[in-house]
Amino acid sequence: xxxxxxxxxxxxxxxxxxxxxxxxxxxxxxxxxxxxxxxxxxxxxxxxxxxxxxxxxxxxxxxxxxxxxxxxxxxxxxxxxxxxxxxxxxxxxxxxxxxxxxxxxxxxxxxxxxxxxxxxxxxxxxxxxxx
Amino acid sequence: xxxxxxxxxxxxxxxxxxxxxxxxxxxxxxxxxxxxxxxxxxxxxxxxxxxxxxxxxxxxxxxxxxxxxxxxxxxxxxxxxxxxxxxxxxxxx
Numbered sequence: 001x002x003x004x005x006x007x008x009x010x011x012x013x014x015x016x017x018x019x020x021x022x023x024x025x026x027x028x029x030x031x032x033x034x035x036x037x038x039x040x041x042x043x044x045x046x047x048x049x050x051x052x053x054x055x056x057x058x059x060x061x062x063x064x065x066x067x068x069x070x071x072x073x074x075x076x077x078x079x080x081x082x083x084x085x086x087x088x089x090x091x092x093x094x095x096x097x098x099x100x101x102x103x104x105x106x107x108x109x110x111x112x113x114x115x116x117x118x119x120x121x122x123x124x125x126x127x128x129x130x131x
Numbered sequence: 132x133x134x135x136x137x138x139x140x141x142x143x144x145x146x147x148x149x150x151x152x153x154x155x156x157x158x159x160x161x162x163x164x165x166x167x168x169x170x171x172x173x174x175x176x177x178x179x180x181x182x183x184x185x186x187x188x189x190x191x192x193x194x195x196x197x198x199x200x201x202x203x204x205x206x207x208x209x210x211x212x213x214x215x216x217x218x219x220x221x222x223x224x
Contacts, residue, residue, distance in 0.1 A: 022202070034220075034221070036219075036220070036221030037220045037221065038218055038219075038220065039218060039219075042218050043209070043212065043214060043218070044218070047220065057202045058202060059175075059192070059195055059202045059205040059206070059207055060147065060150075060202070060203075060205065060206045060207070061206070061207035061208070061209075062154070062207070062208055062209065062212075062214050063214070064214060064218060065214070065215070065216070065217045065218065066217065066218050066219070066220055067217045067218070067219050067220070068219045068220045068221050069220040069221060070220050078188075078191070078192055078195075078207055080192065090188075090189070091188045091189055091191070091192040092188075107220070109220070
């Protein structure tokens, strides 16, 4: 069992995910941990800036229709996501948007968070994932 | 067109157009035949051809990367999935 906690950012729960750049190397992105994004069986796990999806060598997939914070038809990409400290590595579908939440690189939705045990683990200023 | 000139050659469709045309054909096939081998599966396409049919996302990604290292030439379709559904992202601000 491994656990990684992140301190809240502007009082909001966040997680950090590492991606492999198409040109080589790795890049980390900070995402809002948002159980209200998508559904547990929906067709995407993350929402990222579309430029990042391309930077990370995402394969194109069918577009998805969203409502709420993002409304309309959006491109979808298959990306390799990693959280090395808890030995997580997995392929995930990410939606590409032009404007992620202010001050963040995107959103990790319920389908991604549900891969783990998640929560504050008793610390009200942290959010963590556990495998 | 100038007199006596040869008929203009149709431009080659780009790879993503080929991929999307094939994806649309697979979607139509599953709509007509729910017993289709593509129903309930991920289908990975590259350069207008089917590369992999699988239920496993990791296998899909691996086989696609092996077959075509350039992701811009690949496409993933879930022929049996209704993607006309609208998915909600609750307001975060």
